[in-house]
Amino acid sequence: MSLARKLAIISSIAWLLIGIASTMLILDSGLEGLSSPSGDRARSILATIILPGYLIGFAVLWWTRNGRRAGEIDERDKKIERWATEIAAIIVLLTVYVVSIGLYKAYVARGIVPVGWLYILAYGTIVWVSFLHPVLRLIIDVSGTIDG
Amino acid sequence: MAKARIKNRIRELREAAEMTQSQLAKLCSCTRQTIIMLEQERYVPSLSLAFGIAGVFNLRIDDVFQPE
Numbered sequence: 001m002s003l004a005r006k007l008a009i010i011s012s013i014a015w016l017l018i019g020i021a022s023t024m025l026i027l028d029s030g031l032e033g034l035s036s037p038s039g040d041r042a043r044s045i046l047a048t049i050i051l052p053g054y055l056i057g058f059a060v061l062w063w064t065r066n067g068r069r070a071g072e073i074d075e076r077d078k079k080i081e082r083w084a085t086e087i088a089a090i091i092v093l094l095t096v097y098v099v100s101i102g103l104y105k106a107y108v109a110r111g112i113v114p115v116g117w118l119y120i121l122a123y124g125t126i127v128w129v130s131f132l133h134p135v136l137r138l139i140i141d142v143s144g145t146i147d148g
Numbered sequence: 149m150a151k152a153r154i155k156n157r158i159r160e161l162r163e164a165a166e167m168t169q170s171q172l173a174k175l176c177s178c179t180r181q182t183i184i185m186l187e188q189e190r191y192v193p194s195l196s197l198a199f200g201i202a203g204v205f206n207l208r209i210d211d212v213f214q215p216e
Contacts, residue, residue, distance in 0.1 A: 002181040074178040075194050076185065141181070144190035 004077035005141055007060060011134035018053050019127045022046055026120060034116030043119065050123050057130060077141075084136035092129045096121070153216035159187040161205045161212065176200045 026034065029042035064073045099121060107113045162172050162183075169183045176183075178197060185191035186201075193201065193213075202209045 002179040004179070005181065072179065074182050075197055076182040076191060077179065144185050144188070 002077065003064065003072040004080070005138065007064070008134040008137040008141065011057065011060075012131065012138060014053060015127060015131035015134070018049055019131055021049055022123060022127055025049070031114050031116040031120075034119045035114050046119070046123055050126055054126055054130060080137055080140045083140055084133055087136050088129055088133045091132060092125060095128060096125060099124075153189075154192050154213050155189060155216050156186060156213045158183070158201060158212065161207070162187075165205065172201075172204065175204045 025042060025046055033042045103113050103117055158172075162169070169180045169187070173180045173183045176197060177200065182191065182193075182197075186193060198209050198213055202212045205212065
């Protein structure tokens, strides 16, 4: 199995677990918990779960580009990554659009959106894109639908 | 515009040279996964990789790759 495929599998699983943990935390603290100043603990745990994962992702990216394993990522892997990035960008854009419009529709009568939704949208976007990108890389890699 | 299909003789040449996919991948600075996809004609390589593969077998690029 190539290094790129291994990393895609590890990242997918890691971000799936981070996503599940974050969702459980959000459901546990509720929108009120994220919106109120007393919800500091929930917000801190959420940031502690998500941000290190994101930073580790960047470190791995550097490691496979410039580090000791740099030669193990070849032109096909890079093309797969580029394609996955393009598709992920479109999907994430659409997701943020749909969620934002959904919030608008839900709260337009009140004229105010609970601030906790901003927290969910911010961290949710990071988790979603971080999970989606390796999954797309795996799908493109396994399906073999990439050309030179 | 229709996508160009490129046939190749990589598997045939590799087997004739009694070389494994991993060995060929190492000589061409690519992954074994890429060699597998090339042999199955599910990936069209860049010009530099195509030159690299042809070079391993001491052949010209059009002796290895041909448009379908």
